[in-house]
Amino acid sequence: MNLEFIYMVLLGLLSFSLKSKHMLSMLLNLELLLIILFLGLVNYLMNLNDLSFTMVFLAFSVCEGSLGLAILVDMIRSSGSDLVLLVNFLW
Template sequence: MLAYLFSFMFFSGLFVFSLKRKHLLLMLLSLEYIVLSLYINMFYYISMSGMDYFFLMIFLTMSVCEGALGLAMLISMIRMHGNDYIMSLTFLW
């Protein structure tokens, strides 16, 4: 039953990520939701198997770095272009 809940959380995050591809902030929020659902899933399976939680600390560290990088990109994009629309970016000039 919990496996279906974890799968639903993950795929709903992917669904929102694919629908809200025009705004960077909404994409970042859905990516963080996906990471959170993966973390809950891994925590459940690691705690059930009695393994060590060291891998979860590495996963959380990498997800925090991903979130900080995404926020830095969002801030620089808003400062340069004035909005967070992905389609308004042109990297060719």
């Protein structure tokens, strides 16, 4: 495994943990982590000469992105802000 790939994953996780004030920045960091995972998956599957699973992974990541945006719009409509600390999900 490449050392650069490990650094990218660690920086993505660090960015996700430090930038957790706004929901939009959390969603962008999750998309960054998905792109890093996609690049690692493509790198691994190119050695096996089978890239068919990458389309399934991309489809699931698109669904994840659209669900995240729907949750973001619902949060902004209900609370008026995308601050994670102001929203109580347990009601």
